Every structure is written in C-alpha cells, then in structure tokens.
Amino acid sequence: MINEKYDLKKEIEIVREDCLRPTRRWGRSTQIWIGCLLIMIGWGIYCYIHQLRQGLGVTAMRNYVSWGLYISTFVFFIGISHSGTLVSAILRITKQEWRRPITRSAELLTFVSLLFGGIMPIIDLGRPDRLVNLVIFGRVQSPLMWDIISICTYFVGSSVFLFLPMIPDIALCRDRLTVCETRFDKFRKWLYTKMAIGWKGTKTQWHLLEKSMTIMTIIIIPVAVSVHTVVSYIFAMTLRPGWDSTVFGPYFVAGALYSGSAGVILGMAAFRKLYHLEKYITKRHFDLMGRIVLALTLIYAYLNLNEYWIPAYKMATSEGHLLEDLFYGSYSKLFWTLQFGTVLLPILILSIPKGRTVLMISITCIIIVIGAWVKRYVIVVPTLLHPFMPIQEVPKDWSTYFPNWVEFSITGACLAGIFLVITLFSKLFPMMAIWEVEEGLLIEHDRQLAIDIRLKREASERVINIEKLNGEKVSTEVEPIKPTVITS
Amino acid sequence: MKSIIINRYFLKKLGFTIAVSSILFNISTAQITEKRTTTIQLSFYKKANISKTIVGTVKAKNEEGKFLPAINAKVNFYLVNNNAQTFLKAAYTNKAGKANIILPENLPLDTGHCFTIAAKIENDKVFEDAVEELRYKEANLELKLAPYDTSRIAKAVLKTIGKNGEVIPVQDVEIKFYVKRLFGFMPAAEDYTLATDENGEASFTYPKDIMGDTAGILTVVARIDDNELFGNMEYQAVTAWGTVLLKEKEPFPRALWEPYAPLPLIITIAVLFGGVWFTYLIIFYSLYKIKKEKSDEQIEFEAIIKQ
Amino acid sequence: MNDDLNKSRRNFIKKASLAAGITLAAGAIGIEKFLSAKSVPKKKTLVLTPDGKVYQANCGELKEFNPPPVSNLEARKGIPNKKFVMVIDEAKCDGCKACTEACQSMHFIESDREWIKVFKMQDSESTSPYFFPKPCFHCDNPPCTKVCPVNATFKRQDGIVLIDNERCIGCRSCMVACPYSTRFFNWSHPKADQIAETGNMQYSPELSLPRRMGTVEKCDFCPDMIRKGLLPACVSGCAMDAIYFGDQNEDAVTNASGVTVKFSQLLEDNAGYRHLEDLGTEPRVYYLPPKNRKYPKPDMNASGKELNQTEMKMGDMRMSE
Numbered sequence A: 001m002i003n004e005k006y007d008l009k010k011e012i013e014i015v016r017e018d019c020l021r022p023t024r025r026w027g028r029s030t031q032i033w034i035g036c037l038l039i040m041i042g043w044g045i046y047c048y049i050h051q052l053r054q055g056l057g058v059t060a061m062r063n064y065v066s067w068g069l070y071i072s073t074f075v076f077f078i079g080i081s082h083s084g085t086l087v088s089a090i091l092r093i094t095k096q097e098w099r100r101p102i103t104r105s106a107e108l109l110t111f112v113s114l115l116f117g118g119i120m121p122i123i124d125l126g127r128p129d130r131l132v133n134l135v136i137f138g139r140v141q142s143p144l145m146w147d148i149i150s151i152c153t154y155f156v157g158s159s160v161f162l163f164l165p166m167i168p169d170i171a172l173c174r175d176r177l178t179v180c181e182t183r184f185d186k187f188r189k190w191l192y193t194k195m196a197i198g199w200k201g202t203k204t205q206w207h208l209l210e211k212s213m214t215i216m217t218i219i220i221i222p223v224a225v226s227v228h229t230v231v232s233y234i235f236a237m238t239l240r241p242g243w244d245s246t247v248f249g250p251y252f253v254a255g256a257l258y259s260g261s262a263g264v265i266l267g268m269a270a271f272r273k274l275y276h277l278e279k280y281i282t283k284r285h286f287d288l289m290g291r292i293v294l295a296l297t298l299i300y301a302y303l304n305l306n307e308y309w310i311p312a313y314k315m316a317t318s319e320g321h322l323l324e325d326l327f328y329g330s331y332s333k334l335f336w337t338l339q340f341g342t343v344l345l346p347i348l349i350l351s352i353p354k355g356r357t358v359l360m361i362s363i364t365c366i367i368i369v370i371g372a373w374v375k376r377y378v379i380v381v382p383t384l385l386h387p388f389m390p391i392q393e394v395p396k397d398w399s400t401y402f403p404n405w406v407e408f409s410i411t412g413a414c415l416a417g418i419f420l421v422i423t424l425f426s427k428l429f430p431m432m433a434i435w436e437v438e439e440g441l442l443i444e445h446d447r448q449l450a451i452d453i454r455l456k457r458e459a460s461e462r463v464i465n466i467e468k469l470n471g472e473k474v475s476t477e478v479e480p481i482k483p484t485v486i487t488s
Numbered sequence B: 001m002k003s004i005i006i007n008r009y010f011l012k013k014l015g016f017t018i019a020v021s022s023i024l025f026n027i028s029t030a031q032i033t034e035k036r037t038t039t040i041q042l043s044f045y046k047k048a049n050i051s052k053t054i055v056g057t058v059k060a061k062n063e064e065g066k067f068l069p070a071i072n073a074k075v076n077f078y079l080v081n082n083n084a085q086t087f088l089k090a091a092y093t094n095k096a097g098k099a100n101i102i103l104p105e106n107l108p109l110d111t112g113h114c115f116t117i118a119a120k121i122e123n124d125k126v127f128e129d130a131v132e133e134l135r136y137k138e139a140n141l142e143l144k145l146a147p148y149d150t151s152r153i154a155k156a157v158l159k160t161i162g163k164n165g166e167v168i169p170v171q172d173v174e175i176k177f178y179v180k181r182l183f184g185f186m187p188a189a190e191d192y193t194l195a196t197d198e199n200g201e202a203s204f205t206y207p208k209d210i211m212g213d214t215a216g217i218l219t220v221v222a223r224i225d226d227n228e229l230f231g232n233m234e235y236q237a238v239t240a241w242g243t244v245l246l247k248e249k250e251p252f253p254r255a256l257w258e259p260y261a262p263l264p265l266i267i268t269i270a271v272l273f274g275g276v277w278f279t280y281l282i283i284f285y286s287l288y289k290i291k292k293e294k295s296d297e298q299i300e301f302e303a304i305i306k307q
Numbered sequence C: 001m002n003d004d005l006n007k008s009r010r011n012f013i014k015k016a017s018l019a020a021g022i023t024l025a026a027g028a029i030g031i032e033k034f035l036s037a038k039s040v041p042k043k044k045t046l047v048l049t050p051d052g053k054v055y056q057a058n059c060g061e062l063k064e065f066n067p068p069p070v071s072n073l074e075a076r077k078g079i080p081n082k083k084f085v086m087v088i089d090e091a092k093c094d095g096c097k098a099c100t101e102a103c104q105s106m107h108f109i110e111s112d113r114e115w116i117k118v119f120k121m122q123d124s125e126s127t128s129p130y131f132f133p134k135p136c137f138h139c140d141n142p143p144c145t146k147v148c149p150v151n152a153t154f155k156r157q158d159g160i161v162l163i164d165n166e167r168c169i170g171c172r173s174c175m176v177a178c179p180y181s182t183r184f185f186n187w188s189h190p191k192a193d194q195i196a197e198t199g200n201m202q203y204s205p206e207l208s209l210p211r212r213m214g215t216v217e218k219c220d221f222c223p224d225m226i227r228k229g230l231l232p233a234c235v236s237g238c239a240m241d242a243i244y245f246g247d248q249n250e251d252a253v254t255n256a257s258g259v260t261v262k263f264s265q266l267l268e269d270n271a272g273y274r275h276l277e278d279l280g281t282e283p284r285v286y287y288l289p290p291k292n293r294k295y296p297k298p299d300m301n302a303s304g305k306e307l308n309q310t311e312m313k314m315g316d317m318r319m320s321e
C-alpha cells in the first residue's frame, strides 16, 4: 500500500545527480581557491628550503624549547585524523542509519590530516636527509618508532577504509563519464577505470566488499586508538613534569576524538553549503553530531580534570612550578581561555537544544578545533620551559618561545595542503557515499513496505478479533503511510 | 705525572690556543715595560731507576704582586760540575708554568755520587733572569715482592753508593706505598708511609680489598716524594694481589637503552601490528578477488561458448 | 712465576717510560713547532721515535702527535671492564667555571652552550645555596638513549653515553627526554672559525668533532683522553680540585692534582649522593654535599640579574625534590 507517487528509481537518480554534480564543474571560485592554496604551499616550500639550508636555527626553537609548533601541529593533525574512525566506523558498527551521507567526508578528513600529520615530524627533523636511517638502524624501543609504525599502519588502514566504500561510486563515475573530449576528461576516465578495479557490481563483488568493510570497520578502531596513545607516549615516556603522566594516552585519545569530530562537523557544514547538499546533510545530522561532540567534550573535560587536578592537589616540586606557571604565571591567560573556551563553552552551548543549530554548532566547532590546536601547544611548550634544572645564564631566546614566520609559513602550507587535497578530492569523487545513501533509501523503502504489511495484518487481525467479540464486520481500510526518506 | 696531564692541552689544541694566547701575550708584553720578577723551583723525578726528569716550575709576579705560573718561558738547564756549567737543554714552560727535560742516562757524577742541575731564565723578553740550582744524590729504589707469598708484603729497598764505591743502605727515608690506578696512584691504606730501617728497607703489607683487573693483577708502587737528597723516586711492580674483577657477563644485554630490544617488547609489537597487517592482507586479497571477478554477462558468455 | 712477573714488569716499565717520553717529546715538539713557525724557521729538536731511538729533526718536518681516532664500532663498544664515574665535591667548588672553560676549549664549543655548566642552586629558601657543576650524568638507565629511534646515541660498556653525529637524524627526542637539560642541538652550521679548526678532523663519536648541523651534542667524558690515560678536560681544569674522575671497577677516582682516593670511601666519608636520585636514571656522576665550605656561597640575588630571564621566580631556582 505504498504511496504510488513515490518512485524509488527516480529518487536514486536524484541522489546520484546531486552527488556527481560537483565533479563536473570547476567554477571560477574553485580555481581562485586552489590558486590561493598553491601560493601558500609554494611559500611554505620556499621557507622549508630556507630551513633545510640554514638549519632549524631559522625557527624560533632553541635548546630548551626544542620541540615547538611543528610537533604541536603534528599532534593536532593526528588528533583530527580520529574523526573518520569515530564517525564512520563507530556509527557503522552501531548501524546508525543517519551516518550515510557524512561518512565519506569523515574518512577523507582522516586520510588527509594523517597524511600531513605524518609530514610534520619530518619537517621538524634536523637531518631529513638521513630518514633512511630509521629503516637501517631503527630501534623498536623508541616511542618515535612506535609512532612511525602505528601511523603507517593507520595511514594504510584509513586509506583502505576510505577507498573500499568508494569503489562502487568510482565505478559509477566511470560509467557516467561517457564523453571524454578534453584531456582532463580522458585523464579522469583513466583514473576512474584504474581505481574502480573492475567493479561490475556482481553479487560476489558486493559480498566481498561488504565483508571487507565489516573487517576494516572493526580493525580500524583499535588502530586509531593506538595511534593517538602512542603519539602521547613520545611525551609521556619522558620524566618531564607535565608529561610524566599516566592518563596521557586516554587524554590524548579523548582530545583527538573531540577535536576530530568537531572537524567533521566543519567539513559537513562546508560541503553542505558549497555543494548544496542540504537535502541530505540535514539539521538532524548536526543535532546528532552536536550531541556526540557534547559527549566527547564531557569525556575530555573529565580527563582534563584528572590531568590537572591530581598534580595540582599535590603540588610536587617540579610539577608545581609548571602548574603555577599555567595557573597564574605567564601561560595563565592562554590556559584559562582554553579551559573556558574549549571545555566549558561547548558544554554550555551544546547542551541546550537551541545551541544545536547548524550555525551555533559550526561556530562552536571552529572554537573547538582552534582551541585543540592551541592546547597541543600548551601541552608541549610550557613543559619544555620548566625543566628540572633551573634555566640560568642562557641567551635570552633560549628561555622564551613563540613560533616565528618560518614555522608559521611551513605549518600554514601544510594546512593549505590539507585543504587542497580535500578540494581536489571533492572535485574528482562524490563527497557522499552514493551507494550507501541508496542503500539507505532501499532500506527505508523496505521498512515502509514492511510496516505497511504489518499494519495491514494487524488491522485484519484486529478486525477478526473484533468480529469474534462483536460478531460484526469492520472496515479494513488503513491509511497509507508516506515513506519518509531518512534525510527529511 | 701532573706535567703530563697538563701537557695534553698542547697536544690537543696546539696551534690554536697557543697562537691566541701568544698573541695576547705579545700584546701584554708591549705594554709592560719592566720585566716580571720570576722564581724557579726545581724538582727531580726518577722512575724505575732509569728515566730521570728534571722539572722546573716557573712563577712570575703579576701586577698585583701575586706569583702565578709563567707560561711559555724559556728555561735553560745546565749540568754544574766543579763550577763548570754544561748546557743540557732548553724547555718552555707550559700552562702550569712547568718546563721539563729528560736527563741523559749516564750523567757524570761528582765525588759524593751526586749531580747538580741549574735552571736559568736568561735574556727573556718578559721575565727577569732567574737561577736555581739543586744537588741530588743518585740512589736506587727497588720494590721486592715475595712471589708465592699470600702475606702481601712489599719490601722497598733504598740504596746508594758510598765514598769508596760500596753499596750502602739509606736509613730514615720516608717511602710511600701506592696502588696504580687508571689516572694516578692511590695510597694503599690510610697509613701508607714507612721509613726505611738500618738496612734501607721498608716492608709494607698491602690490604686485601684492593680491586685488581679481571685476573686480580694490579701494579703496586713505592715512591719517595720530595726528598731533599734524592728528589722524587718511584718504582713499580706488578702482582696478583688484587680482588678479581668479575667480568660483566653481558656488556650489551637486551635492554631499552641498548640497540637490541627486550624480547617481550618485540613480541608485543610484532603480535599487535602483525595482526593488523595480516588483516590488511586479507582485505587486499579481497580487493584482488574483486578485481579478478567476472561480470554476470561474461560468465553467461563463457557458458555459452562452452556449450 | 717470578720470571713472568719480572718480565711483564720490565715490559711495563719500558712501555710506561716510553709513553711518558713520547708524550713529553710531543708536547715539546708542539711548542717548538709553533715557535719555529713564528720566529726561527729552521729549528732542530730531539725526537724520540716509537722504537726508542732519539734523533735530531727539523721542526718543520715534524707533525703533531695525533693518533687516529678509534673506529665507529670500537667507539660504540667502549673500553671493556671499565665503569667510569665522576665525583663532584660541592664543598670545594667555588663557582669559578674553570671546568667549563677547559671543556669549551677542548671541544671547540660555541660560547652559548656549556657541556659542563655551573649552576647556582638552592634547594629551598631556608637552605644554603651552593654551586653545582653539571656535566652529562652518563646515566645507567639513560632516558635519552632509550628514546633514540636510530641508535645514534648509545651506551657503552664502560658506562659512557655518546652520540654518533653521523647517524643522528636530529629528531631531538633525546633532548626532551633528558631530565637534566644536558643536550644541545646544532641549530645552524658551525661558525666559520670552527670549521677552519675542526673541519679536517677525522670524525669519531669519541671526539664529537667536527660537529654537524642538525645533530645533537653533549658532554662525552672525553673518551679520547681516557684512552690516552688522561683525565677529562673539566677534571684537570678544575683549580679547586673539586672534580674527581676514575674507574668504578678500580674503586678509585683522581682529581686535577693527581690525588687518587678510594671511590667508595670518598662517598662514604662525605655522604655522597646523586642528583634527583628518585628519577631512577642512575647517574654515573656523584656529588658530595657542600659541607664546611671555605669560600663564599653563591649570591642568589645577584644571580637573578644574570639570569636573562626576567620572570624567573625563586621557585624556579630551586631544584626539584
């Protein structure tokens, strides 16, 4: 008794069109945007060459603060990369239907931020020319080695995780791209054909794909957790006050998930606006994601409390100096702004329903993402300025740190790189998992059918019952229910 | 020993530091009109009754009237014999103001079985002329160890030659007993000084708890320090009186700070990441299978061909 | 047995006197070489050859006595059956920084970094301040070595922790891991004068020279000096005899004036301790507390001005625990 007007095939066609449309046009604004990004990257590369030739001395880092903006950014980018896992994998495992339109952007964000996150420590190296030493002489005892291993593992995993659900979509792109006049179109055709790895949509292929997806969904979660745990270990495995903490692993993971899912919301908001996907990425999605961010902020706040309250209660000597500096010393303004802005404020905004509008959530997420970045800086730098030995009679620039233009330029270039890869990606491939959305439609359709049937049966049973009771005939007409697409 | 220690500066950063210091030095020379008051002290070192060294320590007065080691002063050494002076050799003082020369083995001795050395600073640009003369008596110090003895007694014997060429023991000279260590001589016990008896002998019992090498071997040393007559004398002997040093079984164990990691760590990492990568392989295999999969039409087509 | 002993003794004496002779001769040659270059061009000197002959040579023909550094493999292994220790007597240290100077010139260190640094320490406001010379502690449980991903910094069997700057990738994990701020990074190219002086040296981890941009360096306990049987630069440079150095296996340490004492006895008599013992790094450098000092204690207020750190508070001056 399904609504006759509802045409499943047509609906699916609309979805496909909506998703593929951005890949067809490269508007002027896109070109300008890409141009700007390329300029930023070019400038960053120039700065990096400068740094390579003159040594890391061109940065503001000195012997006390020997890790600065680069490593903070590394931790931040790796943190953002946890978005994909959470939104995509966890929502998949828990079979949340509403995940379908947003998984792709989350997975992409993971992939890209991991790519550039991995580059950051290499930029930070004094001798990048000796990188192969890591293979020749690699020591598995070093937390840095654990980082390399687990980031590589996660990178491969998240690439596969991004790629698997893309296969049917790429095949669709391949099949839809019929006219190849320009060279660029030919290139695209070639790319799609290669990347679709001969996808024909046979039953076995679907079966294999689904099986692989299930495996990846499960395996990617521990890998993601391991990555940020291990990233925290490069700090926590030292004896430094402020880093020498047993909650650092979970603390970093929570911080990563919280900033990562905020990043996903920002991505969602951007694509929704730019590619006109309001129909698919709805207010409901923002509301639900807002709730998730709220929950994660609470977890993060809890770990934050552990991280600072426990040592603050004891005020052990060396740790005490650091905390004094954070609480009412030179870093106090930054520290308290961060605590209020990125912990208290999101909780306040996101916990009232009115705060979970698209605009409010986006603003909150911008604050969270920037705050998370600054937070990494506050984790890295003040600790380095509070060593066990007093800082005495050293050149002035050793005892202070603020990143200089070289560091900002190179880091900015990496950020631009992230945007560039995302832009190019979204111009080549659909930003929504088309087949997954279709599947959603089908499921919804089936569900409606099932509901119809059940209602019918129940109604008829009721009729029989009533007939039994009353011995009367009752009308069996049931109001048809209009199938609601999950997106409404 | 000390002079050697200080000498290493010259070995190490010879050209540069000396150059710099001497430039500075020349500048200061130009400013000082008067020469600096200088003193010389002489000491004589005799090792194993063979090698003989004379060390002259030169000190010069600075503007504040303090005597400080004079650096780079040329000291001429002479052998004095019946008022006749034979030039031996010249040496320059080092950073500690010490200049040393090795004496020839067959020094002519005077009737008292002695020799006299004079050290002079002559016509130096910076330092005033100075002279110091000292007379030393030749003697023989020997350390005798009982070979199969577990009593650890070392007997030092000091002898010299009398007027008529006869060997006579020297009495009442303080002899110090040391153990040779990597960078110096360690007093063998709290009371490590003994005076020689009428036979010129001093017997010292070495304590038990001295560390030897991996075979328990150590070098024991008898020394006479700053004696008016004999200068500094030293005699070394090797013996197995030391506590045996247990060799480290594994100098490079598997440890967190060594090149080779502890096995549990390797196993943990291998299992964890090996498992993940194995899973990845399964996925890659599925991807491969997807690639090799034939489409439904193809299958039909092949089926038709077969028929 | 007797014969054997005698033989080895004779051999030893021969070797010892020879070594001493060579050292002296080399020192003399060094001086004369310099002088000859400056004033008298053709100067003769006596040279003792390794086989014991003495002959006269022209100074211009002579080269400095510089044994080639040991191979990288050898430098990584270290000297067997030795465990080097240092003892620093705070009661004798008057903060003159002679050790730092000796070290700086020995290793051609640029003035901004000090491999051995003399801190002014005060454990709490009511306790007395004291001078605290701090080299690398060559920890037995070295946090720095644990974290190095490429084994560029390593621990040798003689206890010394060294850096191979031909392998170091410059990740600086070791710098953040060292709790004692001991390590320095070569942020830029070495200065031109330094390249001129050290550029031609043959690199060995034992020498730490020539330094290279983008790698880490630190106090190395002068292993090249130790191999020659000489004390590290800071030890022999200390005019106050405050620094002792030796082999723990021999249970003896020696200071600049050649005074050799029993290591265990020294610690026992003076209540020796190690800095921040509770970090568990097991330093190989021991300290003797500043008891019965014979020089004025450091002026902590005056030091505040020198600190270059305007916001430095009293609390930061304290060492932890």
Ligand code: SF4
Pocket (backbone or CB within 6 Å): C135, C136, C137, C138, C139, C142, C143, C144, C145, C161, C177, C178, C179, C180, C181, C182, C183, C218, C281
């Ligand atoms: S003091 Fe620092 S650099 Fe030296 S061994 Fe210990 S941890 Fe390593």
Ligand code: SF4
Pocket (backbone or CB within 6 Å): C147, C148, C149, C150, C151, C152, C153, C163, C167, C168, C169, C170, C171, C172, C173, C174, C175, C215, C216
């Ligand atoms: S900076 Fe060099 S020595 Fe230090 S941990 Fe990195 S690679 Fe090892």
